[in-house]
Amino acid sequence: MAGKPTLHYFNGRGRMECIRWLLAAAGVEFEEKFIEKPEDLDKLKNDGSLMFQQVPMVEIDGMKLVQTRAILNYIATKYNLYGKDMKERALIDMYSEGVADLGEMIMHFPLCPPAEKDAKLTLIREKTTNRYLPAFENVLKSHGQDYLVGNKLSRADIHLVELLYYVEELDPRLLANFPLLKKGVGFPLPWLEPIQRGWVAAEDSRGSRSRSEWEGKGLGERQAGCMVQGQNRGSTSVLGFQKAVPDLAEPLPKTSSNPGYLVSEHH
Template sequence: MSGKPRLHYVNARGRMEPIRWLLAAAGVEFEEAFLETKDDLKKLQTNGDLLFQQVPMVEIDGMKMVQTRAILNYIAGKYNLYGKDLKERALIDMYVEGLADLNELISSNFFQPADKKEEHLASVMDKAANRYFPVYEKVLKGHGQDFLVGNKLSRADVQLLETILLVEESKPDILAKFPLLQSFKAKTSNIPNIKKFLQPGSQRKQPIQEKDIPRLMQIFH
């Protein structure tokens, strides 16, 4: 072991992507072990490496951690991205859970019938514009600070930027009515560790293509 966290997942975004983002924002180098076939997953399951028989799994600090939220909580706490007290942590958790809900809606579009995809995506973009992003615009306006909680970068900011960029892939003008989110995006994108992660050739994953879905389904089902 190199001492670096080792991430076990497919070579795609999925549930591992926010973990990659958070490690990168914390300036932590990590290694990846990609699952290429169903046998790769079965091997981890047979070896007892997966507590609930599923990935993501991250080897870190002598642990084999599973469950995305648990992994993110640990990384955020370890690298001082989780607020200064319980109240700040509660706010961060609320903001992150809202973003997780939106991310689930976006991800579910891949599994819609072909003739329903466009309609479903339009519904998701409507929710992003009218239910989710107004919350974060209001938070930033309410306290007039650069970050969501405690005027300091937290996991909530990292996940908000990740989600903004994700939504913009489908609707580039999504932030048109959100000047504070536009400013937030510009500032957080230029934080050195994040800026590095956004450069070509980083470990950030590209959008899943339709042609990739059968291969991924074969591994997981």
């Protein structure tokens, strides 16, 4: 019998978080081996575990999978979260790519230079309320069903709910005009509980809040805390690894809103 999937990444959200969500939604228990120092990343690189010398990497079914989309596609297919035919799969891919577009903007926001943060936040708010959320609201309104595709839970729904929590933590007011999407935030989702416990445990281990203080925070604020803490832990942070292991820092396109690098893959 195959063992639990093992996830190799930094102790933060980043590009592994959508993989955690998908596994949790599929009811799959998994283990995590956090990369805590540059030597941990060197070891994975030197033993041939990282095909393109970057993370995330997931050990599953005897494979060492890299590249986020490839990992998500495999998990979604294996656990029947990828539609019943080619047409449904095409829709799921289309919606998932739209989620990823906005998610990338939000994920890169903490790395934005202070002088550019206001302009970046304004752009994210505009794209959220005028482009992405209206599109998903209209899909749900058009067929009157609870799920985006085929009236059945798919990876597109899971990615969208994850995105909605990120939008909520950014600015809860952005969801005000989207009643169908707003239902997805705060709705009790049993498969989300392991991720919530992970947020609590991660913050407890960093010692910045007591458990009672942490559990009293809103769900979006918990995620925000994990993201900020995960990016400000000295040599184990994203930027810390960039300085310590520059050859493993995959460059992102240079733009006014994204001048930096992430020690992870980039699509």
